[in-house]
Amino acid sequence: MEQRQRFALNYKGENVGAVGLFEIDFTNWGDSAYTAGRNQGAGLEADSINLETKNFYLWFNVPNTSVKVAAGLQNQTDSFGGMIFGYADMAGVFVTGKMDPVSYKLGFAKFQEGTSVKDDDVDLYVAEAKFTPTKDTRVGVDLYIIRDASGGTAAGSGTFGTNLNTIGRLGADYPVQLGATSFTYQPSNFYYLGVDGAVKAGPVGLSGFAFYNFGTVELPVGTLNGSVLDNTDKDVKAWAVDLRADADLGPGKAFIEGAYVSGTGDNDSDFKSPVTAGNYALAGSFALTSMDMQILLNSLDDINASAA
Incomplete structure (x- = not known):
């Protein structure tokens, strides 16, 4: 039997506060004891080091304005159903504010700090603006940028120190037979x-959303699923669209939702699947939870180890 428990420390003043969110979970009752590591420690006598830090950040309101600043390790989700970064814990600074009828969010997060002082990090930049002319109408414009300078060195093992080599979503979508994947890029x-x-x-x-993901994997060299990369730029040309209808039907509710996400075809030379935070961490992208599925798509009710 799996078990997960989260607990929070929340200090809230009038204009300043701090949040700490922690987690302990076990893969199975009786799995191990006297050990150090996440998702374990429910064996006889337990006594394990298994506390996970999910969030740890400070927030404050700028006096006499609507501006709120949150700085530290915090949870963020994009406006595209969590497809780019969904319910993802990240260290950064995010600023929100409102100038009726417009609200906005600006932010920066550090996905990964490289091992040297050179340009070898993975960073996220966020800019959102929402126009709400009435309480029942909202239109938003969203821009996100992932700056990936981690491709110059070999990727680490496990779920950290990763780049486009390791998690393998790009590789899995590339139109070649599965094989060795080991490449660097600028x-x-x-x-x-x-x-x-x-x-x-x-x-x-x-309700719904639509986005276009574009960019370039600069000068990749090596092999991707057994295919040789020849130091030629590979463009990213991906898109997605989602539309949902909800209805109140007497005492009940009903909805229908459809989504389309582009993928790479057999004859494509470019990447046509979106690059997401899931390329850099196992649960960095937690997409389309609004569909309430349990098998085909992610579910917010999935609180076991598979959801990080």
């Missing part, structure tokens, strides 16, 4: 430009 930028929105009229509501 600092690369991946851009995400899109819109999101929602409107409600009486018992019926519509």
Whole structure:
């Protein structure tokens, strides 16, 4: 039997506060004891080092404004159903504010700090603006940028020290027979430009989003799924769209939702699947949870070790 428990420390003043969120979970009751590591320690006598830090950040309001600043290790989700970074814990600074009828978010996060002082990090930049002319209508414009300079050295093992080599989503979508994957690349930028929105009229509501992911994997050298990369840039040309309808039906509710995400075809020479935070961490992208599926897509009810 699996077990997961989270607990929070939350200090909240009038204009300043701090949050700490921690987690302990076990893969199985009786799995191990006297050990150090996550997802274990429920064996007889236990006594293991297995406390995980999920969030640890400070927030404050700028006096006499609507601006709020949060700095530290915190949870963030994009406006595209969590497809780029969904319910992901990241260290950074995020600023939110409102100038009716417009609200906004600006932010920066460090996905990965390289091992040297040179340009070898993975960073995220966020800019969102939401226009809300009425309480039942919202239109948003969103821009995200992933700056990946981690490709100059071999990727680490496990779930950290990763780059496009390791998690393998790009490799799995590439149109070649599966084989060895080991390549380096120069600092690369991946851009995400899109819109999101929602409107409600009486018992019926519509919501959705669309985005285009573009950029370039700069000068990759090595092998990708057994295919030789010849030091030629590979473009990223990916997109996705989602539309959902909700309805209040008497005492119940119903919804229908459809989504399309582009993929790489057999004859494509470029990457046509989105690059996401899931390329850099196992649960960095937690997408389309609104569909309430348990097998085909991610579910917020999936609270076991598979959801990090």
